[in-house]
Amino acid sequence: MTSSPTSAEPVPLRSRIGGAWVDGDGADLVDRNPARPDEVVAHGRLVGRAALDDAVAAAAAAAPGWAATPFPARGAILARAAAIVDEHAEAWGAELAREEGKTRAEGVGEVRRAADVLRFYAAEAQRPVGEVYASPRPGEQIHVLHKPVGTIGVITPFNFPIAIPAWKIAPALAYGNPVVWKPSLDVPLLAMRLTEALVGAGLPEGVLSLLLTDDGTAGALVEHPGIARVTFTGSTAVGRRVIAACGALARPVQAEMGGKNAAAVLADAELGLAVGEVLAGAFRSTGQKCTATSRVAVTETVADAFVAELVRRADAITVGDPLDDATWMGPLVSVAARDRVLASVAEALKRPGVRLLCGGHPFEDDRGKGAFVPPTVLELDGDDELWRSEVFGPVLAVRRAPTDRAALDLVDDSAYGLSAAVFTNRLDAVEEAAQLIDVGVLHVNSETAGADPHVPFGGGKASGFGPKEQGRAAREFFTATTTVYLRSAAAAR
Template sequence: MLQTSVKSYENYINGKWVSSVSNETFESINPADTSDVLGKFQSSTKDDVETAIKAASDAFPSWASTSPSKRAAILNKAADILESRVEQYGEELTREEGKILSAGKGEVKRSAQTLRYYAVEGLSFTGETFPNDDPNMDVYTAREPLGVVSVITPWNFPISIPARKIAPALMTGNTVVFKPSSDTPLIALRLVEALHEAGIPEGVINFVTGSSSNVGDPLVKHPAIRAVTFTGSTGAGESIHSKASLTTRTQMELGGKNPIIVMDDADIDNAAQLTVNGGFALTGQACTGTSRVIVMKSVEEAFTAKLIEKTKELVIDNGLVDETKVGPLANEKQLNNVLNYVDIGKKEGANLVYGGNRLEGPKYDQGYFVEPAIFTDVKPDMRIAQEEIFGPVIAIIAVDNYEEAIKVANDVEYGLAASIVTNDIKLAKKFTQDIEAGTVKVNRTTTGNLINAPFGGLKKSSTSTFRESGRVGLEFFTQIKTVYVGY
């Protein structure tokens, strides 16, 4: 794609668009066509972050005392703005992250819905009143905002994940310093831009771009930061959690190694389709993506054949092409990581029965395209069955029975999402109790969660403290006072 000029974008601090003190920028590029540059963004420094934190601190008292209806009005107006620009923003998201256009547009719409959801839920989110034996005393709890919140988000859902963190933070009266992934800064900026145009007061939300090595520490360790909400890798989450002080609350949504169990009574065609949808949609780049299929030996051959058949039907191309079902990986690092794990799987003795190659040719050479990979003869202790790959690689593990399937499914350090495909209602119920995962599905893909339902994982997939999404998503951003009033 021939470009004559590249637009520069600025940080958003204290209600103004400003350049970094570093006077340096980085580029956001299209992973389907690396010659397509979406813009230049600020390479921020510690000083930029500290300026943003001060702005958020100064704005907090006024925003905390702003009426809930006024906060809700701003969220609703920002949602209107996002919805009015779905076509533009959906295309920008696809160009920046790589997912197919329908998914890009859908994510923008979902983000607007998230803003509206919290605008409503926040109006009735309050404390409790407790009965007591003294008729001349009232006892109740009051929920109050925490203060300045750091929001640190990944590239795979670059506007919807920020929306589900920022909306409840703002609705409960907190102020925000937001750092998006350096792979997807433009679509993140569009969310901030919508809030700005909706009339959010100066300093209530602040936006800084740049590498985590330069800006990560002050976003976590600054004494004014009262909470950090982060979605990303388990390693990065553990680092953030360890750096936060005793008075800084953390919310970590981290990695997954999500299984789908295929029982011998399953509809094989449906099971294969659910696996394709969960493992290869979004190019496998979802924390809830299906990466392990634990299948009964009696149906392994039929299932594998059907999975390969459906995978062959997938059109791999630029996400802007209508027929595309699988876009590129988001960046070169992801491409190299996936190819490396394909090699690891082969060396471990697993059988690569389909895909796993970097794609070549005129429509692929400028991007990070790889064939979805399917391995059979996978042992539960192999690295491809234990470690998060975050790409379109599926490991098929054959077992003899349900008990062995559950043992294999639970024998990883993660516990984010899991599914079973079966027509046995009693077994499905047992699965929901036996599986060690925060999101449990029956006859559905491992991916996807409702805006109005809690989301989070167990074990190393989460801090297992405060859930995101749904009404409970407001809890992380508030603290409770218990009040006794005597008359």
């Protein structure tokens, strides 16, 4: 296991192809600290299409043996990997903070979350692996078997560089499939760390390959004839291209994509709770969550009080170095992301009916050199592009609604359907929200972000395609079923 170096020592980056760590021979890969872009966190070179072919060939060679490995033995490897991840949580959490921009506490929490995911799927070996049904014919049973499907292509984003890969790779491995993984090039170090943990836990050669490669090779991964299924998390635009490519090949695909998640603050809401949860949903992880709160619909009778307290507390958020324990919100993942988010706000302010309540401008001190954006709240008089398009940053749009039902309607008024929240103490309002709002995850009196590893996760509309992730729901995508009608020859006579 590679030790975590000091900030002065860039970590050497390597891909894992088959059973070997590989130094790439392609373009330079420079992993920078978004808080201080001159600081190099890790450095290596990309691999190309030949490495992809080698990885898929290694997976094909390893697939029969891995599928035949007893489920408890596969689970034991995942359990050992979880222990390795936990052991390195503090060091890897700090690396995550330097690489991606989350605060140290968030980084350590994410690393521990990845360990929890690994443990959950390790324990799948102790749960039922199929079903037995009654037959209408004497002497017969009907068995439904869940079997591995083959090599899984995994494509993951930057915003949860170890947790999202864990919740895709762990079930794929647990259910007996090899994996070829292409992570975001914004976060190659944490991808290498997760791979180190799995290899260190005893994963056989060829069962997992890590490709630090470009988007062109990622496209070739999606369409490679040796890939059985593809699981993707990223933007809706890219996700739809992945879905289209897989559709042309009749290849099953699971895609978790964008979100424009909203909270409804109803007239009876406990405003202090609502403000705190909306702030956490909007500005933790610098708003770089697919489940982040980017819209709020608040009932008019409580709007003045809610908005005033929201802005007061947003203005007080400490933005700075993610390794400083006093920091509440770190930078975006890159200077390019900073510029894109600030440009979205500037364009919105040119349109009528859009008012800036706090934030929205670049920092003028040393933070201006990094990827920092202040917590930004805007109020909209009516419909606007900011209400509909994903910004993926610390930007929150607020609209007032004349009634509680109108607030719920505003929440549901979106092309996306990942997550939502409703703040109320009325049971009838909760029931109405659950029926009306078309989302995969609904929170009541808590932020839109957050999902536990033992329950299904995923969205509808433009937010998701294919079976849900996490929990036992993952089995649907990572296995294929065979229905066996079983009776003895004697019973058939």
